[in-house]
Amino acid sequence: MATHLITGAGSGIGAALTRALLARGDALWLLARDAGRARQLAQEFTPAAEAAGGAVHTLVGDLADPDRLSWAFGHQQLPGELDSVVHSAGVCDLGEVGELTPKVWQATLAANLVAPAELTRLLLPQLRLARGHVVFVNSGAGLRANPQWSAYAASKHGLKALADALRAEESGHGVRVSSVYPGRTATPMQEKVHRQEGKAYREEAWMSPESVARTVLTALDLPRGTEITDLSVRPTA
Template sequence: MARMATHMITGAGSGIGAAVARRLHERGDELVLLARDAGRAKELAGAFPGARTLVGDLANPDRLSWAFSHQPLPDRIDSLVHSAGVVDLGPVGELTTRAWRGQLEVNLIAPAELTRLFLPQLRTARGHVVFVNSGAGLNAHAEWSAYAASKHGLKALADSLRAEEHGNGVRVTSVYPGRTASPMQAKVHSQEGKEYDASRWIDPESVATAILASIDLPRDAEVNDLTVRPGH
């Protein structure tokens, strides 16, 4: 009997991460879902019966190693999907170091640390690391400096990791979705002072389809960078 694939996902509580988790769960793959605390872990376990949860706060990447040392970990991981993220808009003239640091910790340093901690399992499985980046990882607009900097950094992390791990058979994909209908997008609109209309933006299911396509691609190929834009 073929071994079921195991996928570790951050940000599975909403948006793109939830869509990816749902699709993988429906097809019978094994899930390891990262939760920021025990309450969130319980919610995720209820939403995805049979899934394993790991507790670790991405806002405090310094403590992830310690947190994981007290929990049973998977012995191999076929894909690690970094989908969690935070956004805090504002002009450079007003953004505080706290706003900068908050976004860099969750959007860049935590994915780097998570990847470091689970590289042995990814190498064992000849697995796949997927970074859910953003259009802001390619272009920075007014009021998006800190978020865009974190996502530009995430592209650098992915590119370096790909070059380093190619010989170990680990594939690395960056996905750059345009604006996607999600709780984060609703928050962005309120920060921009604009009315939010979900129908104008990409359905998270469409981004999930693109991510699954890159994960399921035969071993002779690798999607490096995938930009997903609104179709209307």
């Protein structure tokens, strides 16, 4: 039984990956922003875990406030070892550079870049023990920046830099690091993005979260001694 920690498990790609790993009988630690959300995640996923012989645990820590993650974890039981940490949570607010306020920039960078860095730092001992794997669910915006996407793209470009540096630093400990760059995916975030763009949202026009989850599994399932560093996945339409 492998042990994984997933952020963003409540919806979209994170939820699809959680379901896929639970079906294997793995043990999952799901990060929730508060105790109420943790109870909801436990109630949602525990039946699937029990059916497959796996387990669901929750940790409380608000990615919007990375400065307090260390304090929050200090008051909770952490996993002893981790085969993977998958960073799937994120936020997105569109706007032109001339319109975006420091508050938007700071919130975007905190959730999408600083929090993954801090969460990884706090969990490196568990990852090193298991010679585990860190997967950053990035975005096509992590490779290019389009108009109105400056804050989000900057955070995702930074996430790529974080992954590249971490890979070089942790290779001696046997920790693998992968970045996955999905194109537009049918998630609640995508629906919000369409509202911000003033466009009609059609779920069937975009990739399913399950398709991206399978891409993450491809990275996780590679035999030791190999790693996917960067993997892009796009809708065919």
